[in-house]
Amino acid sequence: MCRILSYLGTPVLLDHLLYAPDSSLLSQVISAQMLDMLNLAGFGMAAWDPSSHEPESPFVYRTTQVGLFDRNVKLLASKVAAHALLAHIRGVAYNSTVQINEQNVHPFKFDRVPLAMAHNGDLAGFREMRFDLVPHLRPEFARAIQGSTDSEWIYALTLSALADPYRIATPEELLAAIRQAIGTIRELRARHGIARSSSANLIFCDGVNLVAVRYTFDFGRFEHRQLQGTTEFLSMWYTFGRDYGLHDEEWKLIGGAGSGDSMIVASEPLTRDFSTWIEVPEYSALIARRDGTRRRAEIHALEV
Amino acid sequence: MGLNITDVLERAALLADLPPSAREELRSIARPFAVSEGALLFRQGDPPGGLYLLGEGSLEIASRMPGDDTSMVSRIAPGEVVGEFALLDNGLRSANVRALADSTGLFVPARAFLALLGDARPGAVGAIDALRGLVARRTRATLERIVAGELAEASELRAAPLAASSKPVDLTFDMIRSLGRFARLDDAACAALCACAAASQVERGSALFAAGSPSDAALFVMRGAVRAGIERANNEQAGQVEQVAIHGPGEWAGLAAMIDGGSQPLSASAAETSVVLRVQRSTFDGWRRAPDALGQAVLRGVDRQLVRDQRRANRHLGRAVALERFNSSGEH
Numbered sequence: 001m002c003r004i005l006s007y008l009g010t011p012v013l014l015d016h017l018l019y020a021p022d023s024s025l026l027s028q029v030i031s032a033q034m035l036d037m038l039n040l041a042g043f044g045m046a047a048w049d050p051s052s053h054e055p056e057s058p059f060v061y062r063t064t065q066v067g068l069f070d071r072n073v074k075l076l077a078s079k080v081a082a083h084a085l086l087a088h089i090r091g092v093a094y095n096s097t098v099q100i101n102e103q104n105v106h107p108f109k110f111d112r113v114p115l116a117m118a119h120n121g122d123l124a125g126f127r128e129m130r131f132d133l134v135p136h137l138r139p140e141f142a143r144a145i146q147g148s149t150d151s152e153w154i155y156a157l158t159l160s161a162l163a164d165p166y167r168i169a170t171p172e173e174l175l176a177a178i179r180q181a182i183g184t185i186r187e188l189r190a191r192h193g194i195a196r197s198s199s200a201n202l203i204f205c206d207g208v209n210l211v212a213v214r215y216t217f218d219f220g221r222f223e224h225r226q227l228q229g230t231t232e233f234l235s236m237w238y239t240f241g242r243d244y245g246l247h248d249e250e251w252k253l254i255g256g257a258g259s260g261d262s263m264i265v266a267s268e269p270l271t272r273d274f275s276t277w278i279e280v281p282e283y284s285a286l287i288a289r290r291d292g293t294r295r296r297a298e299i300h301a302l303e304v
Numbered sequence: 305m306g307l308n309i310t311d312v313l314e315r316a317a318l319l320a321d322l323p324p325s326a327r328e329e330l331r332s333i334a335r336p337f338a339v340s341e342g343a344l345l346f347r348q349g350d351p352p353g354g355l356y357l358l359g360e361g362s363l364e365i366a367s368r369m370p371g372d373d374t375s376m377v378s379r380i381a382p383g384e385v386v387g388e389f390a391l392l393d394n395g396l397r398s399a400n401v402r403a404l405a406d407s408t409g410l411f412v413p414a415r416a417f418l419a420l421l422g423d424a425r426p427g428a429v430g431a432i433d434a435l436r437g438l439v440a441r442r443t444r445a446t447l448e449r450i451v452a453g454e455l456a457e458a459s460e461l462r463a464a465p466l467a468a469s470s471k472p473v474d475l476t477f478d479m480i481r482s483l484g485r486f487a488r489l490d491d492a493a494c495a496a497l498c499a500c501a502a503a504s505q506v507e508r509g510s511a512l513f514a515a516g517s518p519s520d521a522a523l524f525v526m527r528g529a530v531r532a533g534i535e536r537a538n539n540e541q542a543g544q545v546e547q548v549a550i551h552g553p554g555e556w557a558g559l560a561a562m563i564d565g566g567s568q569p570l571s572a573s574a575a576e577t578s579v580v581l582r583v584q585r586s587t588f589d590g591w592r593r594a595p596d597a598l599g600q601a602v603l604r605g606v607d608r609q610l611v612r613d614q615r616r617a618n619r620h621l622g623r624a625v626a627l628e629r630f631n632s633s634g635e636h
Contacts (some may be wrong), residue, residue: 254371
């Protein structure tokens, strides 16, 4: 299983999100609060830096190293300030059947497409159903899939459902595409008789808007007598405010919700004290959109 | 300010219906506490230590919110309790509690209390059930606030539940033991559960019970997921649901009403095709009065869920308030 972190707001030094808090994303490599698993199979990020060359394109970094030990990430994080970030640490089953390679590291972002996506969860029986997804993919995205993860297919499926995946979509367009992708997967699962609980917590970001999905197919259902995995709905949390930083010895957004211009959405809070964080409801999407200089946030039911 | 321990125990509304012997049991483990005006009794996120019975003074419960906002939850007067989650669940403190005036009272340490409960001492059994009632009533009050309030966003509404659709299924010992808290139940306890519960498979989307219906049976989720929510009278599509909670395997649907005996504050429907157990109220109440091995396993889950359900209700209320503030930023 994996952990995701995303941010949208005024520029923040990446170090302050990836390393500084007491339960930062990279500390979750070995000691996540809400996951009894290590996330050793790589680190990746897309970071939109407004002062960089072509600021609408993110700075992308991927490594199959254990994120915590990657010196380059640490050095880069102390230099880059981003107004939007999508970062991911990959956790996989502890055996030799999994493929650890750069093509499987999130977030996924195809050439010339502004949208990036990271996934936390996995689809049971994906190998049996994946080729039936091909008719639902635009040919160029079917060809662009390089890795072996279910996540990259979900990404390609969502892009294929957008009218124009090469421009920034409105949050409504993106949400409609996500619904279509989830609906297609649900239909194929039914056709293949797959009814095992399968999590698909997804975060999409294009540097302008962010859509975070907390969703599980057939939550709580298992094919065998014994439960497999967890009976908990995979977590996703968010917080907002302004001026993210170290205030009163605590990493947090301040200023009250009423003066907020920034939002963090993550698989779990970045601090051990999560009293200023709220859970994204189950079977829902959280949209954070740019509205002039402000941000707006909405919860949308995901009934697919 | 002197503290009369007997007086504090006598005045505690929570213990009013318990026999004097039960109060004596609590007296044996309670110890005095004092907190000065303005000082924090405990902080949100602190580890749970125990329950506080307020004798004199005044306490304020406040919760933190995104943006480092604080929201006042309630005030605690003499005779009332605070920190009760600590005896039901080992989760972290869910709010800040500060003294509005110099305050004194009794502290009931969770560890000592749970030892009494483990020995099935009548005082502890009675007190914990009184706490269940207190938490269930508070959850109901929060849910009633949510129901009475306006829907935050139409985008949150979900399709109205379909007509009830279920078929009986056989409940096996393996299925029962696959749930963590039932893993160590022996054959006799599993057989007892099979004998007192009817298992059925409920199709995705179909209704389980409506808000306002009587709580004559408890519904336990064995597999799948049950959605608890508010059916909103929307002009466009009547009966659309505002989701408040998802109950997965090992949880009860409509627990607050089973504890306080009132009608169901929320409706319930199957979020996924589910296997649910229906347990009659008489059986459920029997576990509460005199828990056997099965009853103890059931009640450990009930106690944790009561806390969790209250947190969910508070989360739902807090989320709507926080999002509204965030979205109105910059508007004057």
